[in-house]
Amino acid sequence: MKKIYSVLVENRSGVLAKIAGLFARRCFNIDSLAVGETDDPTTSCMTIVSSGDERTIEQIEKQLNKKLDVFKIKTFDETEAVPRELMLVKVKYNRTNRPEIMEIAQAMKADIVDMSKNQMMLQICDRPDRIQTLIKLLAGVSIVEIARTGTLALPRCTD
Secondary structure (H helix, E strand, C coil): CEEEEEEEEECCCCHHHHHHHHHHHCCCCCCEEEEEECCCCCEEEEEEEEECCHHHHHHHHHHHHHCCCEEEEEEECHHHEEEEEEEEEEEECCCCCHHHHHHHHHHHCCEEEEECCCEEEEEEEECHHHHHHHHHHHHHCEEEEEEECCCEEEECCCC
8 A cells, every 4th residue: 555645844954864764763665755845945845655554554644743843744645646756767869769769758748858969868747657657668778867756746636
């Protein structure tokens, strides 16, 4: 079972280490972790994706609530949220595989953001499962380098 935790924390040094330490001490798995400042410069939002059984998921929330630096926690699963991840992927290309790479990029709605004589860099911002699909589709070409953010997510709008 996967759960997404949106954790509002005090924006100061050491908070990330404390939260990561909590996960390490309790042997909780972190599938993805992204941290960024909110509209309030004194507050950061940590988006943590973790997996485990129901008891583990409950324990994670309880342990996070005990931390003094934590202001608020929202938990939701992937169906209750709009998750997004950003990936940059650099691939080698030649005359024969260039059309295939361009076709894959277009089909996956990835943008070409940089290009040289033999390499091109694609950018995609999408659901984590679609990011994985793009990686699989590009497996036939020579992937040089990949950089990915952690998952960001907000609960779906409820108007």
